[in-house]
Amino acid sequence: MGISEERIIIDGTDGAFLDRDENGLFLGCGDQKIRGDFSKMVRRIKQANLERELLIKASRIKGHNDGLTAVDATAGLGEDSLLLAAAGFCVTLYEKDPVIAALLEDAMNRAKNIPELSQTVSRMTLIKEDSISAMRSLDIHPDVILLDPMFPERQKSALVGKKFQLIHLLEKPCEDETELLNAAVMAHPRKIIIKRPLKGTWLGGRKPDYSINGKAIRYDCIVMPPV
Numbered sequence: 001m002g003i004s005e006e007r008i009i010i011d012g013t014d015g016a017f018l019d020r021d022e023n024g025l026f027l028g029c030g031d032q033k034i035r036g037d038f039s040k041m042v043r044r045i046k047q048a049n050l051e052r053e054l055l056i057k058a059s060r061i062k063g064h065n066d067g068l069t070a071v072d073a074t075a076g077l078g079e080d081s082l083l084l085a086a087a088g089f090c091v092t093l094y095e096k097d098p099v100i101a102a103l104l105e106d107a108m109n110r111a112k113n114i115p116e117l118s119q120t121v122s123r124m125t126l127i128k129e130d131s132i133s134a135m136r137s138l139d140i141h142p143d144v145i146l147l148d149p150m151f152p153e154r155q156k157s158a159l160v161g162k163k164f165q166l167i168h169l170l171e172k173p174c175e176d177e178t179e180l181l182n183a184a185v186m187a188h189p190r191k192i193i194i195k196r197p198l199k200g201t202w203l204g205g206r207k208p209d210y211s212i213n214g215k216a217i218r219y220d221c222i223v224m225p226p227v
């Protein structure tokens with residue numbers, strides 16, 4: 001990143017920059033802006049709506065309801081983590097891209113001041129690091145590890161919105177999928193949940209134990225043997 005007087009210009013992009021306005025930190029390019037924003041998630045995390053979320057269905061572990069822990073190894077702007085935290089998980093979020101991590105941190109800080117979100121966000125801890133090395137040496141065996149690396153198909157898909165166009169300026173599709181999955185396996189969670197496009201290949205070529213399908217995406221679930 002190179003620093004100009006008003007804003008942080010991001011090297012290696014076509015003029016993208018980080019800047020701040022009255023609504024917080026944002027990533028800009030031309031007239032496009034994106035920022036992390038949990039306030040739009042308030043309805044989604046209401047209990048009745050949460051139960052319908054595929055991620056929450058995928059995260060259920062029979063006989064385990066209390067003190068649940070999750071690692072979101074590919075946090076992005078943290079929306080999936082917020083869903084898990086709203087469902088009661090204490091979530092550790094790893095984000096390796098410094099620009100995305102800065103946007104996420106700002107969104108989390110703003111959410112602390114929103115009454116409907118503050119309790120949920122208090123269960124989220126951001127670590128601005130690569131999760132691959134971190135997962136190889138975790139102190140605990142989390143209940144759930146969530147993996148949602150960028151997939152090449154998403155670039156071509158009609159689902160690619162403004163948010164992802166800008167994020168793609170920074171983040172290349174994941175090239176270390178197998179390493180990411182292997183590190184998650186090494187951490188011995190009860191379950192690994194992998195978000196994929198509905199017709200996407202299995203992450204690292206590993207067949208999941210079962211999948212939960214939505215209209216455009218699916219969650220592949222690998223149930224791990226007890227440690």
Ligand SMILES: C[S@@+](CC[C@H](N)C(=O)[O-])C[C@H]1O[C@@H](n2cnc3c(N)ncnc32)[C@H](O)[C@@H]1O
Pocket residue numbers: 073074075076077078079080081094095096097100129130131132148149150171174180
């Ligand atoms: C598709 S986005 C995740 C979106 C996220 N699930 C959400 O709800 O907003 C993938 C993110 O994972 C991050 N990422 C990929 N590999 C990573 C790794 N090994 N460690 C930490 N972050 C990683 C990328 O920088 C990118 O921000």
